[in-house]
Structure formats: C-alpha cells, structure tokens
Amino acid sequence: MSNEEVPETKGVSVQLLATVDLGPEIEGMEGRQLRMRMVTIEPGGVFGPMHDHKDRPGTVYVLQGTITDHRDGVATEYGPGVGWPEDRNTIHWLENKGTIPAVEISVDIVKQQ
Secondary structure, eight states: OOOOOOOOEEEEEEEEEEEOOOOSSSSTTTTTTEEEEEEEEEEEEEEEEEEEEEEEOEEEEEEEOOEEEEEETTTEEEOTTTTTOOTTEEEEEOOOOOOEEEEEEEEEEOOOO
16 A cells, blocks of 8 residues: 555545345355445545455446546556456545546445445
C-alpha cells in the first residue's frame, strides 16, 4: 500500500440492482450473496477511502466516463467497455478526474447483512 493521501468518499451514488442468496445455490456459500450494483462517481468524486477486497471478490465494468483506480502507488484509468477484477490482493481507491459522471457495474460476493 502506498503512503499517498486518500480522500474520503464524495460524489458517489450506489444503486443496488440485484442479489442472489448463494447458500441454496452453492454448497459452502451459506451466508453469502452475489450482489450487482451500479455505482456513479460524479466529476471530482472519490470512492474511498483505501479499501481491500479480502473475503469480498468482485469484478467491475465501466459503462460511461473514466475511472482512475489507485493501487500499489499506480493510477490506472479505465474507460467505457473496460473492466477489472478485485481479488483478495486488491487494496485501492477510485476517483473520477473527468468532466462527466463515471458509471460502473460492480458485481461481488458479500456476507449477508
């Protein structure tokens, strides 16, 4: 993890699109669900703070705009039609440096609340 200063979350809205209870579907997955969300990061917005995906693997797909993913001291920009995995080694934060809202679809496996 880098020593960069990570701003707090701002300008982010999250819409829950769907969930599936994985317990009845896959042996050993009791208490977990597959979750799909649409995340919108406004221009200048930040999806932080720095967070990991241990015990919460997922994938992201960008629908609109550009999202900058900060991990391991490297900033990588992802535009529409591109995605990335978020595995147990992922420690990152996201921001929108662009001029239009950035919209992603995020699918992950989470512990049920």
